[in-house]
Amino acid sequence: MPQAVLERAAADMLSWQGCGMGVMEMSHRGKEFGIILAKAEADLRKLLSIPAQFHVLFMQGGGIGENAIVPLNLSRGAAVDFVISGSWSQKSFKEAQRYCAPHQAASNAANGHTRLPDPAQWQLSADAAYVHVCSNETIHGVEFQELPDLAALGSRAPLVIDFSSHVASRPVDWSRVGLAFGGAQKNLGPAGLTLVVVREDLLGHALEICPSAFNYKTVADNQSMYNTPPTWGIYMAGLTFSWLLEQEEGDLQGIAAIEARNIAKAALLYGFIDSSDFYSNKVAPDCRSRMNVPFFLADESRNAAFLAGANERGLLQLKGHKSVGGMRASIYNAMPLAGVQALVDYMREFERSSA
Ligand SMILES: *Cc1c(COP(=O)(O)O)cnc(C)c1O
Numbered sequence: 001m002p003q004a005v006l007e008r009a010a011a012d013m014l015s016w017q018g019c020g021m022g023v024m025e026m027s028h029r030g031k032e033f034g035i036i037l038a039k040a041e042a043d044l045r046k047l048l049s050i051p052a053q054f055h056v057l058f059m060q061g062g063g064i065g066e067n068a069i070v071p072l073n074l075s076r077g078a079a080v081d082f083v084i085s086g087s088w089s090q091k092s093f094k095e096a097q098r099y100c101a102p103h104q105a106a107s108n109a110a111n112g113h114t115r116l117p118d119p120a121q122w123q124l125s126a127d128a129a130y131v132h133v134c135s136n137e138t139i140h141g142v143e144f145q146e147l148p149d150l151a152a153l154g155s156r157a158p159l160v161i162d163f164s165s166h167v168a169s170r171p172v173d174w175s176r177v178g179l180a181f182g183g184a185q186k187n188l189g190p191a192g193l194t195l196v197v198v199r200e201d202l203l204g205h206a207l208e209i210c211p212s213a214f215n216y217k218t219v220a221d222n223q224s225m226y227n228t229p230p231t232w233g234i235y236m237a238g239l240t241f242s243w244l245l246e247q248e249e250g251d252l253q254g255i256a257a258i259e260a261r262n263i264a265k266a267a268l269l270y271g272f273i274d275s276s277d278f279y280s281n282k283v284a285p286d287c288r289s290r291m292n293v294p295f296f297l298a299d300e301s302r303n304a305a306f307l308a309g310a311n312e313r314g315l316l317q318l319k320g321h322k323s324v325g326g327m328r329a330s331i332y333n334a335m336p337l338a339g340v341q342a343l344v345d346y347m348r349e350f351e352r353s354s355a
Helices: 003-011 031-048 062-074 087-096 216-221 231-246 255-275 300-312 337-354
Strands: 054-059 079-084 101-107 131-134 159-162 179-183 194-199 292-297 327-330
Touching: 003 231, 031 054, 031 231, 054 216, 054 231, 062 087, 062 159, 062 179, 062 194, 079 087, 087 101, 087 131, 087 159, 194 216, 255 292, 255 337, 292 300, 300 327, 300 337
Parallel strands: 079 101, 079 131, 131 159, 159 179
Antiparallel strands: 054 194, 179 194, 292 327
């Protein structure tokens, strides 16, 4: 979380803008929360340039919940194409089997999820209800630098992206997207809020068994208030959106500024890793994630010592996901360049001390 956002929330904790209630104490149907919700949506639309024909839904259930909610709403029980690029898309593919007929259109499992499957080789179905991709694979550290243009690949299906772990880190080309979903906890705010951005024409086709609270049309028709929305999460995400809109980097502002910063952060860390024989990252350079950087020590017997030394310096949560091993630095929007520099300085020092 950006420090400025946490400080702002702390100042308003007991009494939001002097109204006498904290956000957690408000009725979601009250005037105050109505203002918070409307501003969060307006700021997000501005930040990500979301076109008018898309609905912004503030939901619950997380990214994993959406693995069921998307097929319940969009699949019509028919064929759906999945591009397997790492653990998260694999998980989505598996869950969808309960609700539709998922088809694996491409997979990079053979190269250990270190390179995205080339869109030109995808085996897209003629009649898919949608095509699912995970636009940033959090665990394997592979990211689409450009979203696939399905129309150019001969598919008429809408593209669904799981952008949980890089939402608001870069612009989104909405002309290529039908639906985007993401849990808020990586880049937007606290856990508990799920963001869905869905094109108008995709609403209204849910399966009969779809729970009402997870029916996109019901949620959209009720401005995310069919059931009580995660009010605290929406408030915190709203503060984050307005913080993002204010960011500047040279002549750049908002999403362009945060993207420039993310590019600089990633270049610093990958540049150092590539310059060293002691550390390595196995992902093809043009597929590397700007947000999640998995890396390995050449001598893995030094892993515990590396993590202990990092902890002493306040460099936390660097242990890699158990399915991949090694280390992983998640350098989300709120991580400043100075934080990445501190990591690189420590890595250099650890390498020297290990020689
Ligand atoms: C973290 C993450 C999720 C998580 O889902 P939750 O249900 O919120 O735990 C889903 N997809 C991706 C790509 C993620 O990084």
